[in-house]
Amino acid sequence: MTPAVLADLVRSTAETVLTEHGLDTAVLPATVTVERPRNPEHGDYATNVALQVAKKAGVPPRDLAGWLAEALAADVTITSAEIAGPGFINLRIAADAQGEIVRQVLDKGAGYGKGDALTGTRMNLEFVSANPTGPLHLGHSRWAACGDALGRVLTAAGAEVTREYYINDAGVQIDKFAASLIAAAKGEPAPEDGYAGAYVGDIAAEILRREPSALSLPDDERTQTFRDLGVALMLEEIKRSLSEFGTEFDVWSSEKSMYASGRVEASVEELKQHGHLYEADGAWWLKSSDLGDDKDRVVIKSDGVPAYIAADIAYLLDKLERGFDPCIYMLGSDHHGYIGRLKAIASAFDHDPAVVEVLIGQLVNLLRGGVPVKMSKRAGTMITLEDLVEAVGVDAARYALVRSSHTSTLDIDIELWTKRTNDNPVFYVQYAHARLSSLLRNASELGLTVPDAATTAAADLGLLTHEREGDLIRTIGELGRVISTAAELREPHRVARYLEDLASAYHKFYDSCRVLPQGDEQATGLTTARLALCAAARQVLANGLALLGVSAPERM
RNA sequence: GCCCUGGUAGCUCAGCGGAUAGAGCAGGAGCCUUCUAAGCUCUUGGCCGCAGGUUCGAGUCCUGCCCAGGGCACCA
Numbered sequence: 001m002t003p004a005v006l007a008d009l010v011r012s013t014a015e016t017v018l019t020e021h022g023l024d025t026a027v028l029p030a031t032v033t034v035e036r037p038r039n040p041e042h043g044d045y046a047t048n049v050a051l052q053v054a055k056k057a058g059v060p061p062r063d064l065a066g067w068l069a070e071a072l073a074a075d076v077t078i079t080s081a082e083i084a085g086p087g088f089i090n091l092r093i094a095a096d097a098q099g100e101i102v103r104q105v106l107d108k109g110a111g112y113g114k115g116d117a118l119t120g121t122r123m124n125l126e127f128v129s130a131n132p133t134g135p136l137h138l139g140h141s142r143w144a145a146c147g148d149a150l151g152r153v154l155t156a157a158g159a160e161v162t163r164e165y166y167i168n169d170a171g172v173q174i175d176k177f178a179a180s181l182i183a184a185a186k187g188e189p190a191p192e193d194g195y196a197g198a199y200v201g202d203i204a205a206e207i208l209r210r211e212p213s214a215l216s217l218p219d220d221e222r223t224q225t226f227r228d229l230g231v232a233l234m235l236e237e238i239k240r241s242l243s244e245f246g247t248e249f250d251v252w253s254s255e256k257s258m259y260a261s262g263r264v265e266a267s268v269e270e271l272k273q274h275g276h277l278y279e280a281d282g283a284w285w286l287k288s289s290d291l292g293d294d295k296d297r298v299v300i301k302s303d304g305v306p307a308y309i310a311a312d313i314a315y316l317l318d319k320l321e322r323g324f325d326p327c328i329y330m331l332g333s334d335h336h337g338y339i340g341r342l343k344a345i346a347s348a349f350d351h352d353p354a355v356v357e358v359l360i361g362q363l364v365n366l367l368r369g370g371v372p373v374k375m376s377k378r379a380g381t382m383i384t385l386e387d388l389v390e391a392v393g394v395d396a397a398r399y400a401l402v403r404s405s406h407t408s409t410l411d412i413d414i415e416l417w418t419k420r421t422n423d424n425p426v427f428y429v430q431y432a433h434a435r436l437s438s439l440l441r442n443a444s445e446l447g448l449t450v451p452d453a454a455t456t457a458a459a460d461l462g463l464l465t466h467e468r469e470g471d472l473i474r475t476i477g478e479l480g481r482v483i484s485t486a487a488e489l490r491e492p493h494r495v496a497r498y499l500e501d502l503a504s505a506y507h508k509f510y511d512s513c514r515v516l517p518q519g520d521e522q523a524t525g526l527t528t529a530r531l532a533l534c535a536a537a538r539q540v541l542a543n544g545l546a547l548l549g550v551s552a553p554e555r556m
Numbered sequence: 557g558c559c560c561u562g563g564u565a566g567c568u569c570a571g572c573g574g575a576u577a578g579a580g581c582a583g584g585a586g587c588c589u590u591c592u593a594a595g596c597u598c599u600u601g602g603c604c605g606c607a608g609g610u611u612c613g614a615g616u617c618c619u620g621c622c623c624a625g626g627g628c629a630c631c632a
Binding site (some may be wrong): 035039087281297300303305308334360363404405409410427428432438442446488501508512516 | 561568569579581592596624625632
């Protein structure tokens with residue numbers, strides 16, 4: 001009896017009950033809420049459906065709850081159904097019915113937890129998109145971890161996801177970068193407004209290694225060489241950092257290519273023809289204030305050069321033409337002003353502005369023992385992704401970044417995330433997986449059969465009646481809902497929190513339920529059932545960690 | 557001035573309108589001849605920033621205010 005099956009049972013029972021009392025079944029929601037109560041005394045599951053529909057149905061909630069409870073209690077899978085409070089129904093599930101959750105995990109394996117809530121949606125997920133003018137810093141790291149995890153979660157919920165990185169390889173910042181590289185190559189200090197940091201010197205040196213005569217080229221060619229090689233090398237390094245961080249992209253889009261391919265010109269022309277652009281003070285403006293934005297935006301500057309937004313327009317149109325809905329942008333809080341203009345652009349192309357979905361991430365601070373870490377060897381003042389990974393490792397870095405809601409600022413304390421105790425959530429969760437792996441290895445060494453998809457039928461899961469067993473099974477049963485909720489709300493941190501609950505449920509089970517026989521004891525049916533539960537718990541931990549891109553170690 | 561995001565235990569943070577608001581850490585007291593003690597158990601600790609409103613029911617939704625961070629370019 002999975003939560004979804006239980007919800008269906010409650011709904012269909014409610015339908016029957018309403019009909020029997022001559023009431024309209026249309027008042028029932030499409031899916032009724034069945035949740036695990038915080039207080040275990042309130043049962044295994046509880047439903048508030050009577051409270052929800054009583055008013056619409058025109059009956060007192062407790063009366064409706066009473067009828068429903070009586071009908072539910074008649075089902076063989078339900079051992080008790082009691083009315084509580086204003087009209088909740090608290091349910092207890094028969095152990096063998098509940099054991100079906102374990103069977104389902106073993107049956108589906110790595111696929112357990114996947115759903116179809118988002119099946120049929122083609123999503124574009126753009127994240128990181130850091131300028132190729134410097135290494136990835138902490139803010140980018142947050143998006144690398146959250147974006148990657150969100151991509152995995154959305155995919156698990158059935159969406160078709162394209163992960164995309166937009167390379168700002170055109171414009172003024174790139175020119176400044178090139179100028180900084182040239183200065184560094186000459187051994188001169190960085191120009192004002194240029195890029196400092198040790199990496200500039202490294203890249204300049206690499207350019208000179210590849211093109212020893214680069215400095216003596218004519219000005220135009222020299223700038224061109226340093227710009228192109230510099231961007232290529234920086235991008236290479238960014239890609240390597242991301243790859244080592246376990247974050248992969250499907251599509252790398254280039255701002256420069258938006259111009260080269262004529263997309264910028266074409267999309268601007270299209271806006272003109274639709275009457276969304278007007279000329280004033282020698283510039284072309286997008287009439288975005290008519291489309292929900294705060295103000296109008298200059299698209300073509302009075303000197304005839306397209307403004308930055310021109311490429312954004314071309315790029316969004318490109319995404320829309322590729323058929324994505326929604327187009328998700330993960331941006332730092334300093335870019336929240338983008339929301340209005342991006343939605344305005346979508347509107348200008350006759351799309352629902354809701355096609356543009358912007359997630360705004362707050363800052364990340366790095367601390368050591370409560371003291372802010374300030375300097376980075378590499379980037380001068382910024383702390384880089386590689387600094388973070390060097391300090392705590394990939395698993396802890398990813399987990400720390402994805403564990404909290406991206407809407408709140410985040411403090412990551414190096415001291416905490418390198419601890420090997422349960423202060424450190426990633427170790428707590430990984431330890432549960434390692435502990436389970438060890439237990440299952442020991443079972444095999446004892447010659448015991450650990451139930452799998454093929455042999456699960458032999459296990460009598462109705463023997464799992466201990467409170468801690470039930471709690472662990474029901475927690476395992478939540479993965480599907482956690483994934484669909486995390487996907488729909490775009491909140492991958494829910495997966496991490498869930499894993500901590502699951503690890504806790506497992507550790508508590510482990511503490512009070514002996515699995516393997518000791519001494520001269522013989523394995524019993526309970527041994528087999530508990531091994532099945534352990535195999536399922538391990539699978540679910542592994543599935544959840546995979547969604548976060550964090551490893552599930554066999555040993556620690 | 558306008559916009560965005562926070563404000564929940566000493567600290568770091570959960571909490572998709574539900575019951576007596578949670579976890580970890582920190583403080584206090586316990587549990588290893590036995591499957592990994594990187595674990596578990598008990599315990600101390602709350603005007604959920606403030607004030608109204610909607611609701612059978614508000615930490616959660618709405619309005620106003622206070623505080624903190626960020627943003628409001630013919631920059632990218």
